[in-house]
Amino acid sequence: MKQRDSAPTMKDVAREAGVALGTVSKVFNDIPVGEDYRKRVEEAARRLGYQVNSYARGLKTNRTCSVALILPDITHPFFSALAQGVCSALAARGYRTILSITAYDPEAEQKCIQMVQQNKVDGIIGLTYNPELDIDPRLPYVSIDRYFSPSVPCVASDNFGGGQLAAEKLLELGCTRPLFLRIGSRVPGESDKRGDGFESVFRQRGMACAALRLNNEEGLEPIRDFLAGHMDGGQLDFDGIFCVNDALAVRVRDFLAELGLEVPEDVQLIGFDGLRHFATGDFYCSTIVQPVGRLAETGVDMLLREDRSNLPSLVCLPVTYASGGTTKE
């Protein structure tokens, strides 16, 4: 690590460029000056390795070039991929990411929003579980996966379409006795549409579709019991199961193994998220893949758009199917 003695100041830049201090200040604050002056100042700054004090800049131009990203957790692979995408998309536009983690706590989420507003960020991208969130309407906000109101733009995967895709895939692979399993937050969110889309396909065909929906507080035991209660002569009443996410699909595969059932031979299983081992390895299971990179990119784009007067209230991005060993293909 190399050492440096003292940082050059704006005065040094003015001396080096042979211009007045006020001219340097104008250039650094994007106030118009003659093209020749701008060039001289920029070249002098480069030669000296001068670094603009963005804090002072933030005060003067009322822009901080910072965006807050609020997530419940970033150890879950979906959230960490989302954080990576948002951080990279912001960096590409010259914005800093201020990361806040809320641990799924509605109060922490509200506190987080307050803190972030104190920082005078230029906007917030949030994936939150507090339906009553109080957000300063002057601050651009983009919600991920949770729809608040027509005035708060939301970006999500096409969850309904993903549910339909899972149903069509199971039908194509010969399943006739479908089941939808869900465990998640009490707070309604876009991901609830996964089951709706799945069931709609069977309803349209006049086929029955079983479903079990649980809240996190109830834990996974009821799912294990439900599956055990639907065994009949060593066979399960269902031959195709769609789980609300990959993590649940992996647990359900374990429950099926306990019942002596083989996946995909006896039961085919599709999850949702598109998670991979160590982020880049194999898929955990056959799955509906969320376009995480596009979610992040679209969220950042909607947040930073110059004209935000005509933003859509909900943008749903297309999902895809990927085979990951828990279906016959």
Place this chain on the structure above:
Amino acid sequence: MKQRDSAPTMKDVAREAGVALGTVSKVFNDIPVGEDYRKRVEEAARRLGYQVNSYARGLKTNRTCSVALILPDITHPFFSALAQGVCSALAARGYRTILSITAYDPEAEQKCIQMVQQNKVDGIIGLTYNPELDIDPRLPYVSIDRYFSPSVPCVASDNFGGGQLAAEKLLELGCTRPLFLRIGSRVPGESDKRGDGFESVFRQRGMACAALRLNNEEGLEPIRDFLAGHMDGGQLDFDGIFCVNDALAVRVRDFLAELGLEVPEDVQLIGFDGLRHFATGDFYCSTIVQPVGRLAETGVDMLLREDRSNLPSLVCLPVTYASGGTTKE
């Protein structure tokens, strides 16, 4: 989402508290005033819902209450757990986390440091791969997993001790023909000590220990070939393998399966990191667990310590062994 009309100003707080504007300013900038004044201002601010403009504060007190966290990637579960730990530890101390992702690119790392210095952050926590990093010596810096010089404090797991622990565990489980496998960055780092610790145990006992060390550029094929080349009459020349990380251990298990070998019956396998499926599920493999939370907490503590004149240059935190199905216990 509730709406609000206009934010209260410092003037409003002064009026509400019945004090001079200068007194309000002093309180918000931590300049001593009479205790009674401080209380009146704080209560008025609370009643009005006044939010301190931290940017202005940053300029005046020369503190930004922001710390930059520089990581190569946060989709890898070790890095996302580390990011979560650092962000939480900073938040608990009233600091914001500015997240920067460098994609393992030494130039991007240097750029990142420059950008971060422009932000006038209070310090940097970095896990980087650029051995020539040019960091402003006036800015507190804590390095994770990479030792630069005695003047740059580094926090890491006890990698050497972890290697020894893996060796002792394999010996205890009856292994007599050990192998160490490594793939990673060309840039030397603390994690290189894992193999050193492992080999040292066998050297002390006068036992042979094979090793294969590769750089990322070489890919995993040489490891597959090496294992295939050490098959003899349906048996592998090694009965205990220590892999430099869990991701490699999982791949090696696949390679062994291709050779018709059972883990842990024919070969026992230990990784390093302590990663779990979906962050909270089962371990991927038997493993040496890094104390990620303590790494984050210690890094933040060393960065923000009031008196930084007497910091250690390297702090190694203890690791533990966890059985995860690839060893006999």
